[in-house]
Amino acid sequence: MIFVPHATKLRPPLDERQIKRLRVGDFVSISERIITARDKAYARALESLRSGKRLPLDLRGAAIYHCGPLAMKTRGGWQVLSAGPTTSARLDSMQAEFVELTGVRALIGKGGVGEDVASELRRLGCIYLAFTGGAGVLAARAIKGVEKMLWQDLGTAEAIWVLRVRDFGPLVVAVDLHGGNIYLR
């Protein structure tokens, strides 16, 4: 078993007060719901939001997971087999605008974001949480079900997955709201 001392349990939707308590290096786990988005979903979401359209789901206070799951279609729907994080920095040019226009409060990924993006996230009241890259099966085990999949035409890896999770983690607070950035230590 993985022993993690004092993991803070988060249940999105999150507000600023909840994430302000967290400091770089803290361990966190998430229950209830996380929503995946990567390259193409970010781009499409921004295109909609810029032209004043609404997204098909409300992302205020949400935890966004940079992930393109490997899943298998079953009779009852989808079974997520492996779902580790993808490189967050690939989305850096879209990150701040995405967070600002959606009201997302936590990004989950791997490898961190650029320094300028980290300060933008702070200003917008959004933390960055790191999950172990490559730990796809460990992640999938915390996924208890697929609520829905949106924008499936982007492909299953690029679509938005709304996932029901229990104790998703261990996540490490890598960028906090107090100027902390684990990648600069």
Next chain:
Amino acid sequence: MPLKNEFRDVVVEMLQRAATTLPKDIVDAIERSRKRERNKIATVQFDCMLKNLELARKLGVPICQDTGIPIFFVKLGSELDLGFDLVRALSDAIKRAARAVPLRQNAVDPLTGKKSNAGQPIVHIDLIRGKHLQIDILIKGAGSENWSRLYMLRPTDGQAAIKRAVLFAVAESGGKPCPPTIVGVGVGGSADVACLLAKRALLRPLGTSNRDRGLADLELRLADAANEFGIGPMGLGGRTTVLGVHVEKAACHMASLPVAINFQCWAARRASARLVDDRLVVEVP
């Protein structure tokens, strides 16, 4: 020589094995690295990696959702009569494995981003003497591949420049290629050959150093220097940034010094098979 279907099924088994388990040298290196770490965040990263490997093996599902793009290295005896189309057999094996394992559809057209298999699979064939056949597979995810680098250095700058290039690439990539990584370095040849040498260097099991004493020494010094950065597992800080550095070289033009770098993430998925008594046999590393 095995029949085409037999051959294809062995390659499916290789892909299955590579996607769901790691070779022993890699697991051992991860376990040893975990013991050396002194900070809790680093040990938790290693615990997650090891727990994930245990789950993947037990459930028979891919370690990482990025099941990569398989890269084949084939040593083909020029006197061997295959009796079937090798590349087509490999391609059929990927299609089967994609359903059976399953593997994520990763191949797309580079311009339109639409699903495409044009130019796939990637197969590097080396013609060798005799009737031998060996197949090595690397399952290469994009996270580590994206940090590949090619430097055309000045020959007069020599080894010091090679070291700077490798260490710069490690520092620049930070936590993004999923460290601890294996760093493949190709020196010399030409721009294309250096890149291939760097990738081929990743096939070598950890703990084996180059037969060339100069290169073996360079490998150790680069690994020590890279680990001094403190980037640590997943870039979250720690003593282990690389599991190893593997350098390969080839002669090159006197006015050139190509140095290519290819990163392999900690989930170093590979498989090998070779011909034994007319049967293709999977090796369990």
